[in-house]
Amino acid sequence: MGAADRGDAHNSLGLLDLFGDGFVRAPYSWLESLRSEAPVRYDPNTGLWLVSRYHDVRRVLLDSALFRPDNAQHAVTPLAVAALRVLARAGFTLPPALANNGSASHPGLRRVVTRFFNVRRVAAAVPAIERIAEELLGTAQKQIKTTGSCELFTSFAQILPCRVLMELLGIEGIAPITLISWSDASLELFWGRPTPERQVELASHVAEFHQWLTATVRSSTSPPDSFIAALTRHRLPDGKLLDVETAVAACFFVFIAGQSTTGQLIATVLQRALAEPGLWPRSAHEAGLAEAWVEEVLRREPPVTTWRRVTAQPVELGEVELPAGAELLLMLMGSGSDPDVFAAPELMCPHRANIRHHLAFGAGRHRCPGASLARTEAAVALRVAARHLPDLQLTESPKTPMLGLLSFRAPLSVAVEQPR
Numbered sequence: 001m002g003a004a005d006r007g008d009a010h011n012s013l014g015l016l017d018l019f020g021d022g023f024v025r026a027p028y029s030w031l032e033s034l035r036s037e038a039p040v041r042y043d044p045n046t047g048l049w050l051v052s053r054y055h056d057v058r059r060v061l062l063d064s065a066l067f068r069p070d071n072a073q074h075a076v077t078p079l080a081v082a083a084l085r086v087l088a089r090a091g092f093t094l095p096p097a098l099a100n101n102g103s104a105s106h107p108g109l110r111r112v113v114t115r116f117f118n119v120r121r122v123a124a125a126v127p128a129i130e131r132i133a134e135e136l137l138g139t140a141q142k143q144i145k146t147t148g149s150c151e152l153f154t155s156f157a158q159i160l161p162c163r164v165l166m167e168l169l170g171i172e173g174i175a176p177i178t179l180i181s182w183s184d185a186s187l188e189l190f191w192g193r194p195t196p197e198r199q200v201e202l203a204s205h206v207a208e209f210h211q212w213l214t215a216t217v218r219s220s221t222s223p224p225d226s227f228i229a230a231l232t233r234h235r236l237p238d239g240k241l242l243d244v245e246t247a248v249a250a251c252f253f254v255f256i257a258g259q260s261t262t263g264q265l266i267a268t269v270l271q272r273a274l275a276e277p278g279l280w281p282r283s284a285h286e287a288g289l290a291e292a293w294v295e296e297v298l299r300r301e302p303p304v305t306t307w308r309r310v311t312a313q314p315v316e317l318g319e320v321e322l323p324a325g326a327e328l329l330l331m332l333m334g335s336g337s338d339p340d341v342f343a344a345p346e347l348m349c350p351h352r353a354n355i356r357h358h359l360a361f362g363a364g365r366h367r368c369p370g371a372s373l374a375r376t377e378a379a380v381a382l383r384v385a386a387r388h389l390p391d392l393q394l395t396e397s398p399k400t401p402m403l404g405l406l407s408f409r410a411p412l413s414v415a416v417e418q419p420r
């Protein structure tokens, strides 16, 4: 484990830049300074109040009347007029549907999602997850045989969740790579710090995604047992059928949340497992180890690092008086390393007693309905990869490219080699 991982450097919070390389590559010492020095702190760069202690984060998540979810999908970097024009021309709107919906329509819409991702459905999907994982790893294996090395993020971690989601939701007629590029563009546009020129580029992908979703929702060609067909049959609390815009907004969020985040989790799980002495070969066969490793990665280094809420009225939080309308950034990742809850948080302990107490999937009414799927996919990915490629090792690299958005963080490359 490197110095950055131990978090033994001391940082001046005045220099904190949530998008900067220093924070993205070595977040722990910053998160520790926030927790101990300023657990509820205004960040002038983003206009958000950073909430860092586990118990404060949990309190906010559990009280969705006082801490509303309305700002969950706002663009953190204000969009330039040119990018807004691209979106407007495509008829892009994101009415409250799931993560950003604090209204009476939320529970019903959420039930449509949970029906597709409940524990029973996920358990039934394990053979499909294994089959897709084996197929993708077969290709990686061939490449390693020929060249001695391979990159497991783009060839495996990123594609597996997309293909699984397509099977589970009955999505047809689109290439996985297209869905992945649309989803990644959406994350960067709404959670990144793109320049105005880059915003236009991203907005055109997001517009294309939105138009494809709208056309798919409007056409009646989706299989009757598919997610889209279930949404179009859904009735709101007033008895009216769900409108197309909200159905599209629900799909937009599920298609992004359902694959990008899980791909990011798998990348970190593989990278950390390969870096931990002896873990890789053991996770191939030791019962429960892959699952426990995934849980520790979710606690210490989750892909969804933060989540937003907004105060409905003035409130005291962590001894700070917040006005109504204060936008909060819940530091989910930092909360998993809070020593008040997790002993020796810097250590990866697959057998720690409170292993599932982390907040990586949120909590309360909006808690991630895809948690079971994400956990299962990541554990299967680790186990199958360790079985297929037992002698793998990480390729030494001075600087792994990282995704570092406001709420999403992961290695963008897992370069591996087979010792000859």
Ligand code: HEM
Pocket (backbone or CB within 6 Å): 061, 069, 098, 099, 100, 101, 110, 113, 117, 253, 254, 257, 258, 259, 261, 262, 265, 302, 303, 304, 307, 360, 361, 362, 363, 364, 365, 366, 367, 368, 369, 370, 371, 373, 374, 375
């Ligand atoms: C490692 C992967 C994942 C992580 C870390 C993650 C994390 C999260 C978090 C932090 C939230 C917000 C929770 C809150 O506000 O309390 C959320 C919401 C959500 N996630 Fe996930 N997620 C992951 C995978 C998935 C998957 C696979 C799906 C779908 C299949 C999914 C669908 C959703 C949906 C629909 C919501 C909004 C729920 C609501 O507002 O009721 N997520 N997720």
